[in-house]
Every structure is written in structure tokens, then in C-alpha cells.
Amino acid sequence: MIQAVMPTYGRYDVAFERGEGAYLIAADGRRFLDFAAGIAVNSLGHAHPHLVRALQDQAAKLWHTSNLYRSPGQERLAERLVAASFADTVFFCNSGVEAIEGGIKLCRRYHSAGGKPERWRIITFDGSFHGRTLAALAAANNPKYLDGFGPKVDGFDNVAFNNLNEVRAAITDETAAILVEPLQGEGGIRKAQLQFLRDLRAVCDEYGLLLFLDEVQCGMGRTGRLFAHEWAEIAPDVVAAAKGIGSGFPMGAILAREEAARGMVPGVHGTTFGGNQLAMAVGNAVMDVMLADGFMERVRERGEALYGRLMAIVKVFPEIFRSVRGAGLMLGLECVVPAGDVVNRLRDSGLLTVAAAENVVRILPPLVIEQSHIDEAAEIIENVAAKWESGGG
Numbered sequence: 001m002i003q004a005v006m007p008t009y010g011r012y013d014v015a016f017e018r019g020e021g022a023y024l025i026a027a028d029g030r031r032f033l034d035f036a037a038g039i040a041v042n043s044l045g046h047a048h049p050h051l052v053r054a055l056q057d058q059a060a061k062l063w064h065t066s067n068l069y070r071s072p073g074q075e076r077l078a079e080r081l082v083a084a085s086f087a088d089t090v091f092f093c094n095s096g097v098e099a100i101e102g103g104i105k106l107c108r109r110y111h112s113a114g115g116k117p118e119r120w121r122i123i124t125f126d127g128s129f130h131g132r133t134l135a136a137l138a139a140a141n142n143p144k145y146l147d148g149f150g151p152k153v154d155g156f157d158n159v160a161f162n163n164l165n166e167v168r169a170a171i172t173d174e175t176a177a178i179l180v181e182p183l184q185g186e187g188g189i190r191k192a193q194l195q196f197l198r199d200l201r202a203v204c205d206e207y208g209l210l211l212f213l214d215e216v217q218c219g220m221g222r223t224g225r226l227f228a229h230e231w232a233e234i235a236p237d238v239v240a241a242a243k244g245i246g247s248g249f250p251m252g253a254i255l256a257r258e259e260a261a262r263g264m265v266p267g268v269h270g271t272t273f274g275g276n277q278l279a280m281a282v283g284n285a286v287m288d289v290m291l292a293d294g295f296m297e298r299v300r301e302r303g304e305a306l307y308g309r310l311m312a313i314v315k316v317f318p319e320i321f322r323s324v325r326g327a328g329l330m331l332g333l334e335c336v337v338p339a340g341d342v343v344n345r346l347r348d349s350g351l352l353t354v355a356a357a358e359n360v361v362r363i364l365p366p367l368v369i370e371q372s373h374i375d376e377a378a379e380i381i382e383n384v385a386a387k388w389e390s391g392g393g
């Protein structure tokens with residue numbers, strides 16, 4: 001008989017009861033160091049006092065009014081995101097895939113508003129992940145996720161990641177935009193080369209295309225900059241953000257330059273829940289912390305420290321691990337042994353991580369970890385690897 005909760009996930013048999021910073025505590029009392037962070041979502045860890053207070057204060061005042069009325073919380077958060085980024089304007093939604101879908105619509109409207117409605121196709125890349133709506137699945141073109149859902153949504157031309165020749169060859173009179181993750185998450189912590197991102201910018205300028213970045217996972221401080229594309233020193237036209245933006249409160253955002261958003265006039269796009277008062281209270285509280293002096297610098301320092309520890313572990317255990325990849329606190333441990341088994345054994349030893357493609361274990365701690373958490377995680381990984389090599393475990 002089917003479970004009451006629709007069985008669309010393979011779930012591990014542990015139920016967490018509460019969280020404290022970088023730790024999760026299970027109902028049975030077990031304590032886990034959380035280097036999964038809800039898949040890069042709990043950017044400020046669990047039960048951050050500033051966020052708890054913001055949510056509780058707002059909860060007693062007002063939760064939701066719809067977007068029929070002005071929203072001071074949206075205005076404030078949008079102004080702060082605009083001031084801190086390439087963007088001139090922001091649309092709030094509830095999830096990553098909604099930011100992707102809305103961004104796709106924005107790209108198509110840009111061209112139709114400019115008198116070129118025939119430009120509606122989007123170039124995308126292998127290994128990418130953009131979420132689970134029908135269009136986002138078509139964009140990512142991962143056969144595993146498309147299977148059984150009927151004809152693929154048209155309008156996406158998928159080419160090899162980091163391959164500029166394939167990009168150029170795929171451009172036609174119908175191309176509207178290029179959609180790319182600056183650092184692929186689900187795809188196995190695969191980096192777009194910085195020069196590739198710069199080349200994409202140049203190609204978009206050459207052909208009048210929009211550069212649309214999926215920063216749902218790599219954005220909001222994850223790589224040690226507010227947005228990962230800042231490392232390439234380019235300005236995109238559109239960015240989808242989500243995961244870390246609410247530190248656990250469901251929230252997403254489309255950020256765009258003014259020109260790119262020229263087709264987004266009243267009535268063309270909307271959401272009932274997006275940007276409600278609870279979400280904006282939390283989003284603004286997250287920004288209070290992330291925009292504070294030294295926050296990103298500390299993420300970069302912790303990222304470097306963690307990267308260094310992982311590199312040392314790879315050197316000691318070459319039969320288990322092959323390499324370390326990623327940036328900031330979005331790191332991947334490429335495994336020789338099955339990554340899924342590594343994730344299981346780490347979890348059994350009290351460390352939560354996430355598997356990804358290319359036999360990679362994703363390491364995505366809260367951005368607020370201390371050196372002691374890095375030491376603790378490294379010791380758990382070392383112990384699991386040592387036990388593995390000695391044939392135990």
C-alpha cells in the first residue's frame with residue numbers, strides 16, 4: 001500500500017527535531033554536523049537568532065496580502081539586492097524553479113517587446129540542473145528526469161558545458177538567451193571556466209542575446225561572493241536566485257537589468273505567494289547578516305581552510321578520493337569508491353553531505369561555520385576513509 005506521503009524520494013530513516021547552528025539533532029537524540037545545509041539552503045545555519053526573531057516578530061503582525069498591494073518588505077529587499085549586484089530590478093517567487101521559469105519568460109518577452117518574437121529559444125548545457133517543472137527539465141535535458149513525461153517542452157538547445165564552439169554553432173535567428181550555472185551543483189560541482197563565462201558574455205553582446213545565469217545553488221554567498229559570476233567580473237542580464245536567499249524559508253528571486261526586463265510590464269507574470277510578508281522579513285534578515293562587514297571574506301577564508309583539509313585527505317587516501325573541486329563553501333569530493341556509499345558512511349559517523357553526479361560528494365556547510373566545524377568534519381572524513389582502507393566499516 002502506498003504511503004500517505006507520496007513516495008517520490010529515497011529518504012534516509014532519520015527524523016530531525018531541531019537544529020542549532022551547524023548541527024541537526026534527531027528525535028532519537030543523535031547529533032549530526034550538517035554539511036548538507038538542506039542542499040545549500042540553510043545559509044546561516046539552523047535557528048539563527050536574528051532570523052528567528054525576524055520571523056517571530058513578523059508572524060505576530062502580518063503573513064500575507066498577495067501582490068495586489070504595495071509591499072514595503074519587497075521594496076526594501078529588492079533595493080538591497082539591486083545595490084549589492086548587477087541588477088536594476090527584482091521579482092520575488094517561492095522556489096528555484098519558479099525563478100528559472102520566470103527568467104525564461106523574461107528572456108522571451110525581452111525579444112517580443114523588442115519586435116523579435118521569433119527569438120524564443122534558449123541555449124543550455126549538459127550536466128545542468130534547473131529544477132523540476134516541464135520547461136526546466138527540458139532546459140537541463142537530463143534523460144533521467146525527463147523519462148515518462150511525454151514530449152519534451154520545445155525551445156531549448158543543449159550543448160557541451162565549457163565549449164564555446166558548440167555555443168556558437170547552436171546560435172540561430174531564433175535564439176533568445178544563454179542559460180548557464182556558473183558552478184554546477186547537482187551536475188557534480190563542475191565549474192564554468194571564468195574565461196568561458198566571459199566568452200559567453202561577449203557572444204551574447206555580439207548576437208543580442210541575454211545572458212541568464214542559474215545561481216540558485218551557487219549564489220547568495222555560497223562561493224564567497226554574493227553571486228558566483230562576480231569571480232569572472234562579468235555582468236549578466238538575468239540571474240535566478242533561491243536556495244540560500246531565505247536560509248530555509250521558501251523563497252526565490254529573478255534579478256535583472258532594466259533593459260532585460262523591458263517586457264515585464266503589469267500583468268505579464270505573477271505569483272500568489274511570492275514575496276509575502278513572512279518571506280520578506282526573513283529575506284531582509286538574511287541580508288542583514290550577509291551584507292555585514294567581513295561576511296563574504298569569512299566565507300572565503302573558511303572555504304580555503306576546508307579546501308586545504310580536503311586536499312590533504314585526498315593525498316592520504318588516493319584509493320578512496322580522487323580530487324577536490326568547487327569554490328568557497330560549495331565543494332565537491334570526487335570519489336574513487338561509490339560516492340553514495342561515502343555519503344552513507346559519513347552520515348552514519350555523524351556528518352551530513354549530499355551526493356551529486358560524476359561520483360562526487362557535495363560539501364555544502366552553512367556559511368557561518370567556524371574552524372572547529374571544519375576540523376570536526378575533516379576528522380570524520382579521515383576516520384571513515386581509514387576504516388574503509390583497513391577493510392572495516
Ligand SMILES: *Cc1c(COP(=O)(O)O)cnc(C)c1O
Pocket residue numbers: 095096097098100129130131132181185186214215216217218242243
Ligand atoms: C535546486 C536548484 C534548482 C531548483 O530549485 P527548487 O527550489 O528545487 O525548485 C534550480 N537550479 C539549480 C542550480 C539548483 O541547484
